[in-house]
Amino acid sequence: MLSLLAVRLRPHLRPRTLLLLPALCLLYVIVLIPFTPGIRDIRKAKVDQPAQIYSADGKLLAEFKPTHREWVSLKQISPNVVDALIATEDRRFHEHHGIDWRRTASAALHTFSGNRQGGSTLTQQLARNLYPDEVGRSQTLTRKLKEAITAFKIEAVYSKDEILETYLNTVPFLYNAYGIEMAARTYFGRSAGQLDVLESATLIGMLKGNSYYNPVINPERALDRRNIVLGQMVRFGHLAPATLDALKKRPLRIDFERQTEEPGRAPHFAQQLRKWLIAWADDHDFNIYSDGLLVRTTIDSRLQSMAMQSLMWQGNQLQSIANAAWGGRGGCANANGDLARAFVRETGEYRAARDAGANDADALKHLVADRSFMRTVCENKTRVQAAFLALDPRNGQIKAWVGSRDFTQDPFDHVQQARRQPGSTFKPFVYGAAFERGAMPTDTFIDQDVTIPVAGNETWHPTDEAPPSGRPVSLRDGIAYSKNRITAQLMQTVGPARVARLARNMGVRESPLDEVPSLALGTSPVTLKEMVSAYGSIANDGNYMEPLLVTRIENRQGDVLAQFDSTPERALSVDAAHKLIDVMRDVVNRGTGSTIRTRFGIRADVAGKTGTTQDNADGWFILMHPQLVAGAWVGFNDSRVTLRSDYWGQGAHSALPMVGDFTQRALRSHLIDARARFDLQAPPGAWQTAVTRLRDWIDQTFGKSSKPTAPKPGQTATQKPVRVKRAPAEPEAQVTEEAPQQPPVFQTMPPLLPTASDAASEAPASAP
Structure with missing residues (x-):
């Protein structure tokens, strides 16, 4: 019955159905329109408009493209x-x-x-x-x-x-x-x-x-x-x-070669900046690949070029030394058989041989006999690595950033990603904490054997290259000559917790610090960026400035979308910072960093510190100038590999030349002022300022001005004497005016026992 009714009605429904289907299709298309890209999106997508990254001096550093x-x-x-x-x-x-x-x-x-x-x-x-x-x-x-x-x-x-x-x-x-x-x-x-x-x-x-x-x-x-x-x-x-x-009939004639992206002027810096910029763009509804952002960075392309040249120059010399130390290119198997076999066991080829059924001896014998394979393994392991960072301590702006010797060969960033033991470059935090508590550069400790108890009934016995002299050594000489025994005794006095807290306040804010006595000699791994930032706090009168990558971001029309600057944070008192700068001047004037003066001829007002770790695995040097702080690290990706030289392995001979050459170039190019000096005079307090103003008012009001004085030679009778603020003497001849002598605070204070938070001591770092 129903089927018969449907047959009878079908001719009457056919015209309506024919009209209904196109209407439904049209309606469906209209519904889909909002789910397709809008005209505005299509206009933006005509061409890529990647973010363009510019240096502070207007040079294009990079373009952030989504693809190659x-x-x-x-x-x-x-x-x-x-x-x-x-x-x-x-x-x-x-x-x-x-x-x-x-x-x-x-x-x-x-x-x-x-x-x-x-x-x-x-x-x-x-x-x-x-x-x-x-x-x-x-x-x-x-x-x-x-x-x-x-x-x-x-x-x-x-x-x-x-x-x-x-x-x-x-x-x-x-x-x-x-x-x-x-x-x-x-x-x-x-x-x-x-x-x-x-x-x-x-x-x-x-x-x-x-x-x-x-x-x-x-x-x-x-x-x-x-x-x-x-x-x-x-x-x-x-x-x-x-x-x-x-x-x-013609053949294909393919000339295939994978294309690699140009590394640019500051590839490691751009690599880190891309991560930061993506996060910023996501938070502010921008796309770094299509919105045509113009990013003004803090990098100075001239200083960046100098840093890369200095690192390449010194890195090549150190590579020659490393090749000789490890038996020539591909010769690590001859220089150290046990370590070479350990390298082989870490390769994919060794694991593949074991998976295929070979035992350890057979797999090693086969791979060690392959000269080409061993050459590749040894070259990778014994390739000298280095990193360099420079920033302006006055505002935290990063001026040069080099993360490795060759970005295409090793894109890993040793400035921000690598954590290595800083060695003696960590010592200024110990001295800074002491100066914060009232210590003076003239305070002394006896240069003697030191045994410090640590947790677990163990002891820590720091040593120096020279045997104990039994004589008193001042804090000034202790840091100038990087005395481990003096620094260890000072650490006992101020305590690891206080030193670690100061280091964090000054810039070591991401790497964990073990609050143990050996922290004084830099046994907790940190990054070069953290250390240079912390030294920037010293150079900036104890004010920490967060390291800055970008000053502003603009759209393609040049409108400013965002501006960035660092806000100063008090990390160390002005007085303690000035004392620290003063004693660290002696490091370069007559101490472990003296080749800054003797070899590179730098006469500017600078202060710094060398650093070397156990077995010469890491070499460090950081130099402070009032307008620029520069630091370098030298080592290998595998800390088991070293330069195998007690001379070249020291930071004074591996990392210092990079910083010295860079600073010399920057001074000669007048990118930093050779006449700039650290102002170590403490600013007058409110009471002193008020007294001075009152005295000047009394002098002007009650008679001193009523008695004319004879003019000085070259001065007319109508001229008034002009008070000139004299610049301090040159660093080599500077005399620090000390307070009246009192019994040294730290010499008479009994050493503090380790706190409950002190963990087991690590091996001490060697003296630079």
């Missing part, structure tokens, strides 16, 4: 590429408005008959490539409709040439090569404008399936596909038919 791509205009692309693309992918490209209805209908018929074909135009493919998240990639009707809507929008905004240019610059070609320019360089070693017909056909042929038609690993498939593209070019009038047979 170099944008070229359509005029810079060979016409052969465009002809091959249109003939193969969209022959009616210049006739349609985003969708080729004839091709779409033909593809649908073939698909329904079991022969699946694609009907997307270049504009639709571009929509899918630019907006994979919004359009999607699933083979559904919804995805095709979104793709078509987006294609219409693109055609409404851009010309055909602009669409072709954008398409060719955004399509992927494997091996991290995006766009036709990088593809041309990767597969043929030339630019996109130099591609001939065969090369153009090969690259366009890859678009059907990059991996399947990869000319590097599937040359036969790539050749067949290239010839199909050539046939299409002939069919649609882009190539003369007479040339086809000859062209098809």
